[in-house]
Amino acid sequence: MSQATQWFAVRQSLSSKQATTLTVLSFLLPLLLWSVVSYIPFVWHPKVEIIDAGAVDWFQPGMLVERAVFSEQLQQANAQQLALPTGRRANPIYLPAPHQVASAFVTAFTTAPKRSSEKWLHESLWHSIKVIFWGFTLSSLFGIPIGILCGTYAAVSKLQEPFIEFFRYLPAPAFGALAVAILGIHDGPKIAIIFIGTFFQQVLVVSNTTRKLDIALLEAALTLGAKRLQLLFRVVIPGILPDLYRDQRILLGWAWTYLIVAELIGTSSGITWFITQQARYKNFDNVFAAIIMIGIIGIVSDITLAKLGKRLFRWQKG
Amino acid sequence: MNSIALPSYLDQSDDVRSRFEALKQRQVILEVKHLCKSFDSQHGRVTALQNINFKTHRREFVCVIGPSGCGKSTLIRILAGLDNPSSGELLLDGEPVFDPGPDRGMVFQGYTLFPWLSVKRNIMFGLQMQGHTRATAESEALNWVELVGLDKFADAYPHQLSGGMKQRVAIARALANKPRILLMDEPFGALDAQTRGKMQANLIEIWRNIDITILFITHDLDEAVYLADRILVLKAHPGELVEMIEVPVPRPRTPEQSISPEFLATKKRIEDLIHPSSDSDDDNDLHMIRMAHVGDDVERTK
Numbered sequence A: 001m002s003q004a005t006q007w008f009a010v011r012q013s014l015s016s017k018q019a020t021t022l023t024v025l026s027f028l029l030p031l032l033l034w035s036v037v038s039y040i041p042f043v044w045h046p047k048v049e050i051i052d053a054g055a056v057d058w059f060q061p062g063m064l065v066e067r068a069v070f071s072e073q074l075q076q077a078n079a080q081q082l083a084l085p086t087g088r089r090a091n092p093i094y095l096p097a098p099h100q101v102a103s104a105f106v107t108a109f110t111t112a113p114k115r116s117s118e119k120w121l122h123e124s125l126w127h128s129i130k131v132i133f134w135g136f137t138l139s140s141l142f143g144i145p146i147g148i149l150c151g152t153y154a155a156v157s158k159l160q161e162p163f164i165e166f167f168r169y170l171p172a173p174a175f176g177a178l179a180v181a182i183l184g185i186h187d188g189p190k191i192a193i194i195f196i197g198t199f200f201q202q203v204l205v206v207s208n209t210t211r212k213l214d215i216a217l218l219e220a221a222l223t224l225g226a227k228r229l230q231l232l233f234r235v236v237i238p239g240i241l242p243d244l245y246r247d248q249r250i251l252l253g254w255a256w257t258y259l260i261v262a263e264l265i266g267t268s269s270g271i272t273w274f275i276t277q278q279a280r281y282k283n284f285d286n287v288f289a290a291i292i293m294i295g296i297i298g299i300v301s302d303i304t305l306a307k308l309g310k311r312l313f314r315w316q317k318g
Numbered sequence B: 001m002n003s004i005a006l007p008s009y010l011d012q013s014d015d016v017r018s019r020f021e022a023l024k025q026r027q028v029i030l031e032v033k034h035l036c037k038s039f040d041s042q043h044g045r046v047t048a049l050q051n052i053n054f055k056t057h058r059r060e061f062v063c064v065i066g067p068s069g070c071g072k073s074t075l076i077r078i079l080a081g082l083d084n085p086s087s088g089e090l091l092l093d094g095e096p097v098f099d100p101g102p103d104r105g106m107v108f109q110g111y112t113l114f115p116w117l118s119v120k121r122n123i124m125f126g127l128q129m130q131g132h133t134r135a136t137a138e139s140e141a142l143n144w145v146e147l148v149g150l151d152k153f154a155d156a157y158p159h160q161l162s163g164g165m166k167q168r169v170a171i172a173r174a175l176a177n178k179p180r181i182l183l184m185d186e187p188f189g190a191l192d193a194q195t196r197g198k199m200q201a202n203l204i205e206i207w208r209n210i211d212i213t214i215l216f217i218t219h220d221l222d223e224a225v226y227l228a229d230r231i232l233v234l235k236a237h238p239g240e241l242v243e244m245i246e247v248p249v250p251r252p253r254t255p256e257q258s259i260s261p262e263f264l265a266t267k268k269r270i271e272d273l274i275h276p277s278s279d280s281d282d283d284n285d286l287h288m289i290r291m292a293h294v295g296d297d298v299e300r301t302k
Helices: A001-006 A016-039 A065-078 A097-112 A119-153 A153-169 A171-185 A187-212 A215-223 A228-264 A272-280 A284-312 B014-025 B073-081 B121-127 B134-145 B163-175 B192-209 B220-227 B256-260 B261-273
Strands: A047-052 A064-066 A085-089 B028-041 B044-057 B061-064 B085-093 B103-108 B179-186 B213-216 B231-236 B239-246
Touching: A001 A171, A016 A097, A047 A065, A064 A065, A064 B121, A064 B256, A119 A153, A119 A187, A119 A228, A119 A272, A119 A284, A119 B134, A119 B220, A153 A187, A171 A187, A171 A228, A215 A228, A215 B103, A228 A272, A228 B121, A272 A284, B028 B073, B028 B213, B044 B073, B044 B213, B044 B239, B061 B073, B061 B220, B073 B103, B073 B213, B073 B220, B121 B134, B121 B163, B134 B163, B134 B213, B163 B179, B163 B192, B192 B220, B213 B220, B220 B256, B220 B261, B231 B261, B256 B261
Parallel strands: B061 B213, B061 B231, B103 B179, B179 B213
Antiparallel strands: A047 A064, A047 A085, B028 B044, B028 B085, B231 B239
């Protein structure tokens, strides 16, 4: 086989070495692009960072100005035979270089908050995780049983699903003001937003999964003497568990997407508070670090859950 | 019936006649009376089964055969209680039955083992539904595991088994409930020829050793003649019972009998019933069009 067909065979799986290479590349490529833009001046660098203001009275060392503005001032100073300003090309403040973000990963945790009433980063993160946990747990507590019942009994499905289909189109953040009015300004409305964002999708996804269970298994159980509740608890539920588990993993990802909106409601809190606060101080390295941390928490928890799922459902193929 | 004379099957020897007279003296396990099934489809009302009547006797092995669309699967689903008849009656030991239950075991064509349960736990399932304690169910299940020759696989999960092994577990799972009758819907249809042969021999062996009546659906003529005491032949559109063939091939059966005159005559008879030669069988006539030039040694097609 030629090189090209080895890598691009239609719907053939790759060797584990190829797969690992590509996985590493999928992270390296964006990082490489970011590094190129950050470290090679002629690629982008639309600003000039002033080193010496020279004779330009409004320049200050460390200041970022547009390149065009800088060259204009430079020419003026040159024409008037004054001291020339100097500077080096730089990126806008909102695009820190990789090494700055990398060091922010450490300093964000070690830097004390500016005011004593404010929280450390790890406290903010923990707060966010708690909000997600409660929102998702409450949603699952109701969503999973209702979904299973909808998928099992046509009557329940007809009673619930039309309304849920309607409700799921209502954007969860739209309920923010209402949630604050009812639940106050602290964590209550935030958990409610995550609940609303997750619950309605969850019912539909779980009922769909339940309906996908091979009906022949239920028929076999009937001919073996299983009765109504036994069908539900001994066949339907164990039969859908692995798919249900996979659904939960996907839905947990959705819950995270509602977190940022939820945390802006009422008093801003958690990782969102940290991000907005740092953006206000123009510490964009911290902002990037915090955003990447959310990604890392997400992917680590998903991989952990996937591994756990493999151990839990050994009876599954592959 | 019009006469496609097949003396070797219709003219029973004394031996065969007395065998079937004795069989019909036995207790009736399942009786089907005037069973009809019709349903609405896009093309109007379709009669799937029309006035089906038959009896199965204790420890009898009955095969049901017929062309596709004759309603044999519908029939067995009704017998199992998974579908309702439009009219007619279904009597098990003289009592009418409606819902599915453990008194009629079923083995499906597709594999219906519970994938989350081990072989042993699959067999225990029905027993536990019956209210047996876990310990009783387990020791009973282990007996069945041994009987179907899967001792080494008691703790394996279904996805680790071959098709033939899965069906052996399915048979054990149905029989563990001690049903009055075992209903089998083309159970070996998905298996390769060699495995199927082994499974047929296995099944006969199990049937000889326990008190069970079997109703077995197949579309394979050899399978029907090899397994059955009597064969119900159905025809399609509407599904009707055309003949109940008493298979003259003596027991115990061996694969070698498949070239014996009785075997071949029975098979021929079923074939004639299922595919009457008078019918213009336009399904089977392919227009032979020459697609490419081939050498002259190949016979020309019309």
